[in-house]
Amino acid sequence: MTRAGIVRAGLVLGTLALVAAASPASAEIVSRESDITSIRLGQRIWVDDGSCKAGEIKQVTGTKLTPQGVSTVKQCVSRRGARPN
Template identity: 55%
Template sequence: MTHSRLFSIRAVLLAAVGVTAFSMAAQAQVVSRESDIVSLRLGQRIQVDDGSCPTGQIKEVTGTTLTPDGVARSSKCVPRVVRK
């Protein structure tokens, strides 16, 4: 194989890995109780399906800021997205 052909194959494989990683990161983790969240990273979003939000919404817990005690959390109700 020529050098340019190998480069093209590597570029396609790298793009495929990037798209896969991005799509997996875009999917939020869903737990049934907020106490099920053991560790939360800065910027991470976890959805909590505990029934505390109105119909059609789900609680989203986000790691907002870094404090001396760890990552501070905030939560809000967001529209529930139906995944196929």
């Protein structure tokens, strides 16, 4: 393999590694917030507990690492976006 081929192969492998690392964490749907035992940074969990208005679902997202663990943000979002990957 030539030097250019080695460099090209390295770039392709590096790009694939970045794409894999940047892919969003998979989401899941639970019926109660108490069913969430742990959450990772960037992870989204949808809670279908009826607390949001019609056509929406509560989204809990792990946003920041604190000494106590991962802090979360809760918001109501459209159900159209609530589809697990």
